[in-house]
Amino acid sequence: MKAQLLEIGNKAREAAEYMALLETLKKNEVLRQVAENLIKDHDILIKENAKDMENGRQNGMPEGLLDRLLLTEKRIEQMAEGLLQIADLDDPIGEILSMKKRPNGLRIGRKRVPLGVVGIIYEARPNVTADAFGLCFKTGNAVILKGGSDALYSNMAIVESIQRTLKECRVNENAISLITDTSRETATEFMKMNGYVDVLIPRGGAGLIRAVVTNATVPVIETGTGNCHIYVDEGADLDMAVDIIYNAKTQRIGVCNACESLVVHEKVKAELLPRLVSRLKEKNVELRADEASRSICDGMLPATEEDWGTEYLDYILSIKTVSDINEAIAHINRYNTGHSEAIITRDYDHAEQFLDEVDAAAVYVNASTRFTDGFEFGFGAEIGISTQKLHARGPMGLEALTSTKYIIYGNGQIRP
Amino acid sequence: MKAQLLEIGNKAREAAEYMALLETLKKNEVLRQVAENLIKDHDILIKENAKDMENGRQNGMPEGLLDRLLLTEKRIEQMAEGLLQIADLDDPIGEILSMKKRPNGLRIGRKRVPLGVVGIIYEARPNVTADAFGLCFKTGNAVILKGGSDALYSNMAIVESIQRTLKECRVNENAISLITDTSRETATEFMKMNGYVDVLIPRGGAGLIRAVVTNATVPVIETGTGNCHIYVDEGADLDMAVDIIYNAKTQRIGVCNACESLVVHEKVKAELLPRLVSRLKEKNVELRADEASRSICDGMLPATEEDWGTEYLDYILSIKTVSDINEAIAHINRYNTGHSEAIITRDYDHAEQFLDEVDAAAVYVNASTRFTDGFEFGFGAEIGISTQKLHARGPMGLEALTSTKYIIYGNGQIRP
Numbered sequence: 001m002k003a004q005l006l007e008i009g010n011k012a013r014e015a016a017e018y019m020a021l022l023e024t025l026k027k028n029e030v031l032r033q034v035a036e037n038l039i040k041d042h043d044i045l046i047k048e049n050a051k052d053m054e055n056g057r058q059n060g061m062p063e064g065l066l067d068r069l070l071l072t073e074k075r076i077e078q079m080a081e082g083l084l085q086i087a088d089l090d091d092p093i094g095e096i097l098s099m100k101k102r103p104n105g106l107r108i109g110r111k112r113v114p115l116g117v118v119g120i121i122y123e124a125r126p127n128v129t130a131d132a133f134g135l136c137f138k139t140g141n142a143v144i145l146k147g148g149s150d151a152l153y154s155n156m157a158i159v160e161s162i163q164r165t166l167k168e169c170r171v172n173e174n175a176i177s178l179i180t181d182t183s184r185e186t187a188t189e190f191m192k193m194n195g196y197v198d199v200l201i202p203r204g205g206a207g208l209i210r211a212v213v214t215n216a217t218v219p220v221i222e223t224g225t226g227n228c229h230i231y232v233d234e235g236a237d238l239d240m241a242v243d244i245i246y247n248a249k250t251q252r253i254g255v256c257n258a259c260e261s262l263v264v265h266e267k268v269k270a271e272l273l274p275r276l277v278s279r280l281k282e283k284n285v286e287l288r289a290d291e292a293s294r295s296i297c298d299g300m301l302p303a304t305e306e307d308w309g310t311e312y313l314d315y316i317l318s319i320k321t322v323s324d325i326n327e328a329i330a331h332i333n334r335y336n337t338g339h340s341e342a343i344i345t346r347d348y349d350h351a352e353q354f355l356d357e358v359d360a361a362a363v364y365v366n367a368s369t370r371f372t373d374g375f376e377f378g379f380g381a382e383i384g385i386s387t388q389k390l391h392a393r394g395p396m397g398l399e400a401l402t403s404t405k406y407i408i409y410g411n412g413q414i415r416p
Numbered sequence: 417m418k419a420q421l422l423e424i425g426n427k428a429r430e431a432a433e434y435m436a437l438l439e440t441l442k443k444n445e446v447l448r449q450v451a452e453n454l455i456k457d458h459d460i461l462i463k464e465n466a467k468d469m470e471n472g473r474q475n476g477m478p479e480g481l482l483d484r485l486l487l488t489e490k491r492i493e494q495m496a497e498g499l500l501q502i503a504d505l506d507d508p509i510g511e512i513l514s515m516k517k518r519p520n521g522l523r524i525g526r527k528r529v530p531l532g533v534v535g536i537i538y539e540a541r542p543n544v545t546a547d548a549f550g551l552c553f554k555t556g557n558a559v560i561l562k563g564g565s566d567a568l569y570s571n572m573a574i575v576e577s578i579q580r581t582l583k584e585c586r587v588n589e590n591a592i593s594l595i596t597d598t599s600r601e602t603a604t605e606f607m608k609m610n611g612y613v614d615v616l617i618p619r620g621g622a623g624l625i626r627a628v629v630t631n632a633t634v635p636v637i638e639t640g641t642g643n644c645h646i647y648v649d650e651g652a653d654l655d656m657a658v659d660i661i662y663n664a665k666t667q668r669i670g671v672c673n674a675c676e677s678l679v680v681h682e683k684v685k686a687e688l689l690p691r692l693v694s695r696l697k698e699k700n701v702e703l704r705a706d707e708a709s710r711s712i713c714d715g716m717l718p719a720t721e722e723d724w725g726t727e728y729l730d731y732i733l734s735i736k737t738v739s740d741i742n743e744a745i746a747h748i749n750r751y752n753t754g755h756s757e758a759i760i761t762r763d764y765d766h767a768e769q770f771l772d773e774v775d776a777a778a779v780y781v782n783a784s785t786r787f788t789d790g791f792e793f794g795f796g797a798e799i800g801i802s803t804q805k806l807h808a809r810g811p812m813g814l815e816a817l818t819s820t821k822y823i824i825y826g827n828g829q830i831r832p
Contacts, residue, residue, distance in 0.1 A: 243830055403809050405778070
């Protein structure tokens with residue numbers, strides 16, 4: 001292993017032992033101080049960020065990515081605000097989830113503990129740096145960050161500010177570390193640091209997530225690309241359907257819980273589609289539809305097989321006609337990414353069937369898929385949205401960053 | 417991917433969809449019928465097992481492994497008994513873990529669902545075949561088994577019997593499948609069947625587990641090697657200590673929760689060690705100790721650095737002297753495998769400190785480590801003991817084979 005990784009790994013391991021025992025009040029005090037100091041340090045953060053922005057422009061980074069990379073005074077305040085919110089959340093560590101007495105007198109309890117060392121691999125979004133630190137710190141974990149090379153100066157400045165605050169607060173500064181070697185080789189080695197890193201969470205696009213899943217030997221929590229569908233059932237309230245589709249498609253397009261595909265019952269298509277086309281025109285949404293839909297009204301391009309499996313993250317919506325709910329569910333289970341799926345219906349049995357049979361982290365009846373989010377679910381913060389089935393599924397709040405241990409109180413029991 | 421794997425993968429995926437919706441009563445009925453038919457089929461099972469036994473003997477398989485491979489009428493009855501016990505357990509699938517109403521009126525619930533397709537990789541223990549099937553079937557999962565080549569005939573006979581019963585019961589027979597191609601290449605491909613297999617659980621020795629963790633891209637639940645310690649604190653009840661150490665070391669030696677290492681406070685060593693040496697002599701336990709212990713009494717070999725990290729699975733115990741509980745905890749956290757650790761103490765603070773600071777799946781005060789086991793913990797059955805921190809930690813009962821999904825009931829909510 002490369003020297004930098006080995007050093008970071010060893011220090012993080014040690015910091016994790018320290019963090020696991022840190023009192024809640026101290027953790028909250030530190031989080032508030034980190035927030036305050038990030039705001040104080042805004043000049044240096046913005047100055048360092050300008051170097052990344054300049055490099056980005058020279059390398060022809062697209063406008064959307066440049067915008068995500070940009071730090072402003074307001075955005076730094078938002079980062080700090082996020083940390084204050086995390087400080088206000090209940091600390092899940094130490095909670096006793098159950099305690100039972102066995103016939104032999106052993107009392108067996110289950111207690112919530114930190115995961116240990118959490119590795120986060122992400123792209124050029126400097127806000128993730130502070131965010132991931134806050135969530136891991138609150139849950140008593142040490143965090144090792146591997147951000148995109150495009151945000152290196154910004155990330156170094158943020159981590160430097162946080163580490164300085166940790167030192168001021170007399171807390172182990174290795175509770176956060178940043179891998180500054182941005183080579184691909186180092187990234188791959190980071191994914192194989194079993195014994196040093198307890199879990200890897202990739203945050204970013206489909207390519208990044210695939211690379212982590214393929215290369216990692218450390219356990220990964222796969223977070224989410226979302227090819228989300230809305231199915232409009234026979235007899236559905238079509239005003240509600242149009243409002244929900246419009247919201248789920250256009251309220252924010254670049255997010256994983258946006259609707260990418262409409263599945264429509266053939267008996268409602270004639271009434272629904274013209275109204276929907278006219279509503280979506282407000283935002284110039286491009287529609288890619290199967291033949292059955294295109295025969296209803298103008299303004300739709302033909303959809304290809306590829307469209308059914310595509311997460312557009314853009315003002316584009318695919319449309320598929322089906323002859324009943326079973327066909328709708330089969331289509332969705334074939335093409336979805338296990339994120340968020342919705343049915344618009346008035347039918348009790350169909351609502352329950354959809355909730356039972358659609359295989360996804362979040363399944364909705366008569367609501368927009370855009371609610372799949374830690375804040376909207378009431379968790380107060382999120383580290384990502386898991387689209388896998390192990391450990392955590394759906395929006396991951398603080399609890400997703402914890403494990404449990406069994407604690408057993410005996411008075412001399414031996415096994416017969 | 418090899419043709420056999422692809423076919424098994426596709427059929428298992430389909431069976432998983434079917435299994436997820438199978439009623440509890442039907443699952444229980446099928447489990448009871450499988451149990452009955454395995455007993456009826458004992459002649460053919462024993463005949464096929466004899467081929468494996470014969471091959472094993474010719475290949476020089478050690479006696480201990482031959483014993484694990486052997487099927488007898490009584491062992492087949494035990495297999496069947498295990499399935500009947502699983503039929504009697506509560507079905508965890510469909511349980512609503514929580515249901516909350518959000519300020520916007522959305523009702524967000526969390527429901528227990530199957531994982532999907534579970535892959536089990538194991539060695540030459542045919543009882544795992546029926547056992548893993550029973551646990552996966554009860555939890556609505558399809559299972560793909562990859563057993564050791566040494567048990568191929570036994571496994572084929574067991575799986576054939578189970579599939580025949582599934583057909584008789586008019587249940588999708590692909591709820592269980594066996595990979596009969598025993599090449600290493602196929603094993604490695606099996607570990608990379610993302611999209612077909614939702615989780616891999618290796619059951620076997622350290623080498624098997626390491627191979628799976630290293631090669632798999634499918635999420636793995638790491639199960640357990642156990643380098644388990646017992647620490648005898650200053651002022652401990654030494655009668656209790658001797659009884660517990662004797663039990664944890666010798667009650668069954670080949671298991672992962674057996675004690676492999678004794679850590680002893682220097683102030684009790686003079687009184688404890690002579691009594692312990694004489695007690696462990698009953699079972700001819702070999703002792704490998706540091707100098708400080710060896711100076712107390714005869715009959716101990718010198719321990720090397722390697723001993724501290726070794727899971728003997730044999731009548732051997734290493735002994736390390738420490739000067740206080742902090743040194744004991746540091747030693748244990750350095751060398752343990754995250755399985756089961758115990759302290760023998762009368763001191764309240766030391767008991768709590770040990771429970772807090774020792775990083776393992778199960779941490780005991782004044783009891784034998786041999787209790788770490790699904791049956792002893794009251795889960796009724798277990799698929800293994802997880803020594804990792806994600807998803808499941810410690811003995812894994814039925815719940816470890818489940819995931820959750822969020823179900824959301826709305827009435828037209830859109831995100832502002």
